[in-house]
Amino acid sequence: MTGRPGSAETAGVQEDGTIAASGHTAPSREDSTGPAPVVALRGVTKRYGNGTLAVQGLDLDITTGSFVSLLGPSGCGKSTVLRMVAGLSPLTAGGIAWPRAAGRPPKLGFVFQEPTLMPWKTAIDNVALPLRLEGVAKAERHRRAREMLDLVGLSDFANSYPRELSGGMRMRVSIARALVTEPEVLLLDEPFAALDEITRFRLNNDLLRLWESRRFTAVFVTHSVFESVYLSQRVVVMAANPGRLHADLPIAAPARRDEAFRTSPDYAALCRTVSEALERAMKA
Amino acid sequence: MTPPDDAPGRERRILGLPPGTWPRILAPLVVGLLLLGGWEWAVRHFAVPAYILPGPVAIARTLVADWPTLSGSLAVTLRITVLALLVATAAGLALSILFSQSKWVEMTFLPYAVMLQVTPVVAIAPLIIIWVDNIQASLLICAWIVAFFPVVSNTTIGLNSTDRNLLDLFRLYGATRWQTLVHLRLPAAMPFFLAGLRISGGLSLIGAIVAEFVAGAGGASSGLAYRILESGYQLQIPRMFAALALISFSGVLIFLALSLVSHLMLRRWHESALRKDH
Numbered sequence: 001m002t003g004r005p006g007s008a009e010t011a012g013v014q015e016d017g018t019i020a021a022s023g024h025t026a027p028s029r030e031d032s033t034g035p036a037p038v039v040a041l042r043g044v045t046k047r048y049g050n051g052t053l054a055v056q057g058l059d060l061d062i063t064t065g066s067f068v069s070l071l072g073p074s075g076c077g078k079s080t081v082l083r084m085v086a087g088l089s090p091l092t093a094g095g096i097a098w099p100r101a102a103g104r105p106p107k108l109g110f111v112f113q114e115p116t117l118m119p120w121k122t123a124i125d126n127v128a129l130p131l132r133l134e135g136v137a138k139a140e141r142h143r144r145a146r147e148m149l150d151l152v153g154l155s156d157f158a159n160s161y162p163r164e165l166s167g168g169m170r171m172r173v174s175i176a177r178a179l180v181t182e183p184e185v186l187l188l189d190e191p192f193a194a195l196d197e198i199t200r201f202r203l204n205n206d207l208l209r210l211w212e213s214r215r216f217t218a219v220f221v222t223h224s225v226f227e228s229v230y231l232s233q234r235v236v237v238m239a240a241n242p243g244r245l246h247a248d249l250p251i252a253a254p255a256r257r258d259e260a261f262r263t264s265p266d267y268a269a270l271c272r273t274v275s276e277a278l279e280r281a282m283k284a
Numbered sequence: 285m286t287p288p289d290d291a292p293g294r295e296r297r298i299l300g301l302p303p304g305t306w307p308r309i310l311a312p313l314v315v316g317l318l319l320l321g322g323w324e325w326a327v328r329h330f331a332v333p334a335y336i337l338p339g340p341v342a343i344a345r346t347l348v349a350d351w352p353t354l355s356g357s358l359a360v361t362l363r364i365t366v367l368a369l370l371v372a373t374a375a376g377l378a379l380s381i382l383f384s385q386s387k388w389v390e391m392t393f394l395p396y397a398v399m400l401q402v403t404p405v406v407a408i409a410p411l412i413i414i415w416v417d418n419i420q421a422s423l424l425i426c427a428w429i430v431a432f433f434p435v436v437s438n439t440t441i442g443l444n445s446t447d448r449n450l451l452d453l454f455r456l457y458g459a460t461r462w463q464t465l466v467h468l469r470l471p472a473a474m475p476f477f478l479a480g481l482r483i484s485g486g487l488s489l490i491g492a493i494v495a496e497f498v499a500g501a502g503g504a505s506s507g508l509a510y511r512i513l514e515s516g517y518q519l520q521i522p523r524m525f526a527a528l529a530l531i532s533f534s535g536v537l538i539f540l541a542l543s544l545v546s547h548l549m550l551r552r553w554h555e556s557a558l559r560k561d562h
Contacts, residue, residue: 088452110456116449119553120471132467133457161553181457 036099037061038106038185038217039085043094046080046243053242054080057094060236060245064100064184067211067218069228069235071274073282077243078221082187085219086110109178109216111188115170117162117177124149124158127176134181148176152206168199172206179210185217192227201262204230208257225278229253229270230262237274239281246281249274338522343529346522354511354523358530361492361507364420365538368427368488373481375428376435383436384443384469385461394440401433405491409498423495423507430491431484438480442473475554478546485538493531 131141327339383390416422496509550557
């Protein structure tokens, strides 16, 4: 769990040790250089009712506007971390702070592993759901939902039901729904795992394009080394039993990521570095 | 991004129905006609007296001749049936929503709903008829007791089996209990509710008939069951069969009507309402 040659990284669990009591904590390890993190996790621990320690003592700062991947073997608690950040799962110990919004969580978007659409609603009504729950008037929420559908390339399918759409299209609807409230932070829980490779590559590119144009902070959970390197500016490798932070690798890659990058030697080298870190995490 | 290959196109139709539907109508019809023909033939061939087994033709004649009496009884029975179904649907829906809002309420009251369901209505109908002065009201209560359980149990299962991720999504966006119920749980439970409704439709007819039998034995009723009893006493067997035929037809009609409602409500999205071949 120490530094490795060849990766300009910081290793493992920071030992600055401040475990926040709960919620509203200022980040204790303020970077002198970068902007304030959008979210700061301190000593985040999750123990399930059956005694399983899913996550233990996780410290993590996520820079505003960055694209971070949580990578790890199954059972390392990466999805649990995401659910805790989303407020969908209570913490057993530790704290999650949102320094930029006076401690309160900003608007969040969440993309699940499955498209998780309401089958009785058309694509546009599915996308408009978060606005409807906020009480936005029908005309306005449909206008904004249509805008999002255009953005994910589904303008022609606004009135289709989920069952009439392919797996990739459903996932696009799901992403459009997550972005329709213009969230500051987009949380994605292995959204493309169930898709075929061609569709996955295309959605990877589309997600990057959306991220570049709308500048939300993206936290992306995946078990694919290739996907994490392709998408992120930083890959956080987690180890299992108990789930914990193992390595924190910045991905120095060109600003423009496209098919040329996917086939470049740089990409291959980065994948190897991350892959090795993952392998060590699985032995750790 | 290719368009889905199951996009609905123009379909070939015969007399307004897709070709695949016709065998489903014709096959049972042919079997029914053969059966009726065989029945008529056997009655004539073996010269069975009408007070033992009347043939279909004799029954049809009686149906026409006695239509004034029979149609009145049919209206009485159908009124009880439809009212019982409406009350069972409303009460069942309300009860299952209550159940879904609190595990405690469900734990406490579900056993009693089950108890009401498993107790044969024939056994409690005499009590109800004694307790309730109004004969119509007592018939309605009997039919309702039989009919309401499928709606309760099905809708409760439906409300409790909502997609957990969708529930999380609603929580993430701070949806109220009411919003979650109206926009998520009720629509998700709709296929379950409709399946329960189809069973309840048949049961409310059965409940009405059973209650009429019990009440009719005391001479206080005028529905189809009473006609059957009366015809039995008078050895008017063809009229007994005519009343029986009306009951069966009503049952089938109720089932078809509720199936149509179910199809219309689910056809856009639910697997059960989709044709398998594409």
